[in-house]
Amino acid sequence: MTKLVHNELLKLFRKKRLFVIILIVAALVPLFTYAQYQQAKTTQEKLGNADWRTKLQQEIVDTQNRLSSSRLQDDWRKYLKIRLAQQQYYLDHDINPQAPGAPTFMRVFVENSITLLLPLLVMVAAADLVSSEASGGTIKLLLTRPVKRWKILLSKYIALLLSVSFIVTAVAFLSYTISGVVFGYGGWDMPLLTGFSTKGEELLTDNVHLIPQWQYVLMEFGLVWFVCLVVGTLTFMLSVLLRSTAAVMGIMLAALIAGAILSNMVSSWESAKYLFMVNLALTDYISGMATPIEGMTLGFSLSVLLAWAAGGLIIAFAVFTKRDVY
Amino acid sequence: MSRSPALSVKNLRKSIGKKEIIKGLSFELYPGEVFGFLGPNGAGKTTTIRMLVGLIKPTSGSVHIGGKNVQTEFGEAMKDLGCIVENPELYPYLTGWENLEHFARMDSSIPESRLKEVVDLVDMGNRIHDRVSTYSLGMRQRLGIAQALLGHPKLLILDEPTNGLDPAGIREMREFIRFLAEKEKLCVMVSSHLLSEIQLMCDRVAIISKGSIIRIDTVEALLSEQERVVWNAEPLDQAKHLLGKVTKVSEMEGKLITLYDEDQIGNWNRLLVNAGIEVKEMRTKLPALEDLFLELTGGEHID
Ligand SMILES: Nc1ncnc2c1ncn2[C@@H]1O[C@H](COP(=O)(O)OP(=O)(O)O)[C@@H](O)[C@H]1O
Ligand SMILES: [Mg+2]
Numbered sequence: 174m175t176k177l178v179h180n181e182l183l184k185l186f187r188k189k190r191l192f193v194i195i196l197i198v199a200a201l202v203p204l205f206t207y208a209q210y211q212q213a214k215t216t217q218e219k220l221g222n223a224d225w226r227t228k229l230q231q232e233i234v235d236t237q238n239r240l241s242s243s244r245l246q247d248d249w250r251k252y253l254k255i256r257l258a259q260q261q262y263y264l265d266h267d268i269n270p271q272a273p274g275a276p277t278f279m280r281v282f283v284e285n286s287i288t289l290l291l292p293l294l295v296m297v298a299a300a301d302l303v304s305s306e307a308s309g310g311t312i313k314l315l316l317t318r319p320v321k322r323w324k325i326l327l328s329k330y331i332a333l334l335l336s337v338s339f340i341v342t343a344v345a346f347l348s349y350t351i352s353g354v355v356f357g358y359g360g361w362d363m364p365l366l367t368g369f370s371t372k373g374e375e376l377l378t379d380n381v382h383l384i385p386q387w388q389y390v391l392m393e394f395g396l397v398w399f400v401c402l403v404v405g406t407l408t409f410m411l412s413v414l415l416r417s418t419a420a421v422m423g424i425m426l427a428a429l430i431a432g433a434i435l436s437n438m439v440s441s442w443e444s445a446k447y448l449f450m451v452n453l454a455l456t457d458y459i460s461g462m463a464t465p466i467e468g469m470t471l472g473f474s475l476s477v478l479l480a481w482a483a484g485g486l487i488i489a490f491a492v493f494t495k496r497d498v499y
Numbered sequence: 500m501s502r503s504p505a506l507s508v509k510n511l512r513k514s515i516g517k518k519e520i521i522k523g524l525s526f527e528l529y530p531g532e533v534f535g536f537l538g539p540n541g542a543g544k545t546t547t548i549r550m551l552v553g554l555i556k557p558t559s560g561s562v563h564i565g566g567k568n569v570q571t572e573f574g575e576a577m578k579d580l581g582c583i584v585e586n587p588e589l590y591p592y593l594t595g596w597e598n599l600e601h602f603a604r605m606d607s608s609i610p611e612s613r614l615k616e617v618v619d620l621v622d623m624g625n626r627i628h629d630r631v632s633t634y635s636l637g638m639r640q641r642l643g644i645a646q647a648l649l650g651h652p653k654l655l656i657l658d659e660p661t662n663g664l665d666p667a668g669i670r671e672m673r674e675f676i677r678f679l680a681e682k683e684k685l686c687v688m689v690s691s692h693l694l695s696e697i698q699l700m701c702d703r704v705a706i707i708s709k710g711s712i713i714r715i716d717t718v719e720a721l722l723s724e725q726e727r728v729v730w731n732a733e734p735l736d737q738a739k740h741l742l743g744k745v746t747k748v749s750e751m752e753g754k755l756i757t758l759y760d761e762d763q764i765g766n767w768n769r770l771l772v773n774a775g776i777e778v779k780e781m782r783t784k785l786p787a788l789e790d791l792f793l794e795l796t797g798g799e800h801i802d
Binding site: 176177179180183184187188309310311313314315316317318319320321495497498499 | 549552553554555556573574575577578580582584585586588589590591592593597601602604605606607646650
């Protein structure tokens with residue numbers, strides 16, 4: 174099996190797909206770095222000459238005042254206490270919450286690329302894994318070896334898993350090292366709020382707590398990796414079903430873009446929440462953004478994605494091992 | 500024959516949709532022979548070969564390679580097989596050598612040294628480290644054969660191996676196939692739509708048309724059936740009686756058929772004429788193989 178995976182990686186590598194993907198990321202990261210740098214500068218200008226410490230101190234006093242009011246609900250009081258702890262931490266450790274470091278950039282970058290950019294990159298890597306063998310005719314040589322068909326497909330799938338992991342790791346590495354040149358490499362310990370959930374219009378804060386940024390980033394990258402894996406698996410299935418790599422990319426592209434559009438307009442079409450492409454924004458559950466459809470939770474989205482990936486994988490293997498190859 | 504067959508096909512059928520494309524083929528191939536699979540375009544040669552190598556599932560019937568059933572003992576069967584189906588398509592972005600390494604990795608019984616051997620066998624030493632995308636068709640064909648030979652197969656199946664080659668390439672290919680059968684004791688199955696090719700390199704041939712095998716025989720037997728003469732004479736019975744005294748005569752569709760004998764044909768004719776028989780037509784008939792094949796290719800509509 175390792176020899177088969179070796180073969181697949183060799184082909185992937187020699188087709189230079191991964192190389193192109195890394196190049197794309199390496200080109201985009203400086204672009205976004207510059208954008209965020211500009212944004213930080215604008216915020217700074219708005220604050221005027223005032224020192225950020227003075228402003229933070231002001232906020233802390235504000236929060237304390239609100240806490241001392243007796244008419245507060247319990248959960249709100251708890252939330253404010255956590256906010257206070259966060260602000261106090263920033264002040265004590267001399268962290269300017271408005272000035273991004275490289276870890277903050279990484280976080281913002283994956284949050285914004287989880288629904289489209291990264292799935293697209295993964296799609297590019299996965300789209301021709303099987304279809305190129307079919308359209309190039311090499312599948313006839315591949316399938317007349319003393320190796321069972323499911324093993325050949327499995328080796329391709331493992332190669333895909335490795336590529337996806339490689340892409341996600343490379344994105345993490347590149348976004349950290351490149352943006353760090355501008356923002357500095359610190360900020361891993363900065364505490365961030367998480368644990369929000371929504372119920373109806375309300376933002377529930379009962380479970381909100383602080384976690385250090387490194388943990389936050391790690392969680393987000395885990396979710397990104399999972400999303401990429403699901404998108405990769407579905408692309409892989411299409412690649413088995415279709416001979417044309419262009420058709421695979423076309424369908425996947427349409428689905429991903431449809432997902433991005435639908436997320437903004439399906440709030441009243443409830444069953445849309447079972448579509449995989451509406452569930453890609455997993456990092457929103459950590460940062461506490463509103464979900465496209467009411468009642469969606471991290472667990473729900475993970476299950477939907479898992480079900481789609483499992484379905485795709487079953488179809489891919491069933492078709493590949495039984496199909497007549499012309 | 501007492502030897503065990505390298506390939507044994509029994510009542511093989513394939514329907515695609517409602518159309519039956521292969522209609523019950525049965526044949527056996529033996530080690531050391533070159534077997535021709537001759538038929539016009541669209542006869543079903545490639546479809547048959549795809550079933551032999553396990554790329555498509557037969558609707559019914561069985562294929563055994565070296566005694567192993569391709570359906571149920573796929574891995575075992577494939578160890579004895581090397582094949583090129585249609586064009587020799589390899590990875591164009593890899594070098595010839597990398598392509599061979601790629602396929603060698605898929606069979607753990609292939610030792611490292613085998614790669615060098617097959618490269619020498621097909622005489623590709625000087626270009627093997629170039630990318631396949633720079634190869635000519637002839638070189639791709641040779642690389643294709645090299646990859647087919649990697650696993651020391653007992654059976655080599657080549658689908659139209661001379662298609663698109665220039666005359667020198669065709670000749671080289673022919674000699675190479677004969678070499679493999681005679682020196683390496685391989686069983687080689689070669690499909691073609693060209694009679695001349697099959698005639699020159701095969702020991703036995705199956706003629707296939709519209710999904711059925713019309714005839715299987717040795718090329719020798721088919722060719723040694725001599726040219727014959729068709730006689731149209733009046734009265735027929737008397738002519739048959741007279742000719743029967745000097746040679747073997749058979750009657751077919753109101754005509755007489757004898758062997759063609761350059762020295763005697765004039766005498767036989769005189770014999771008939773002297774007896775007052777009117778000889779309306781004397782015509783030589785082509786040898787059986789060509790005859791059969793022309794009948795096939797000439798009279799067939801490919802749909
Ligand atoms: N995938 C397919 N679907 C339907 N019909 C096919 C398919 N492949 C081949 N055929 C038909 O089967 C017949 C035999 O084709 P083929 O085996 O390629 O012939 P050959 O190799 O002898 O030229 C042809 O009539 C062709 O139209
Ligand atoms: Mg053909």
